[in-house]
Amino acid sequence: MDEHPNVTAVREWSKQIENGDLMAAADGLADDVVWYEIGRSEPTRGKEALRSRFSEMGDYEINPTTHDVVGNDEHVVQLVNVTARNTRTGQSLDYRTAEIYHMQDGKVTARWAFSDDTARILEFFAT
DSSP, X not given: OOOOHHHHHHHHXXXXXXXXXXXXXXXXXXXXXXXXXXXXXXXXXXXXXXXXXHHTOTTEEEEEEEEEEEEOSSEEEEEEEEEEEETTTOOEEEEEEEEEEEEETTEXXXXXXXXXXXXXXXXXXXX
16 A cells, blocks of 8 residues: 555655755745644744744754654654754753644644653753
């Protein structure tokens, strides 16, 4: 059975992120993407605002690897293993997330993330 095109799109987009090519990965996002993050009450709205948000995270290296991806015409769910490192303190954190994407025309229009330990993630990124 062939993989759904939205699943393929997220897999390709994720490989670009895993390889550090964030500019190429941005092509997988709709210009008006709504990006919900763990621990933030308001989403980041728009591709340009998201680029700016990620540039603010200068003390952190975040290395995701895809465990699995499933999806259909409207949604994709990606299971991700993440290693994050604070380059200033040397501390690191391993965690898992389920990333849920709303898809339209092969692009991510909205994203939500849920983790295995939200409290640890919030504490780590607060340092």
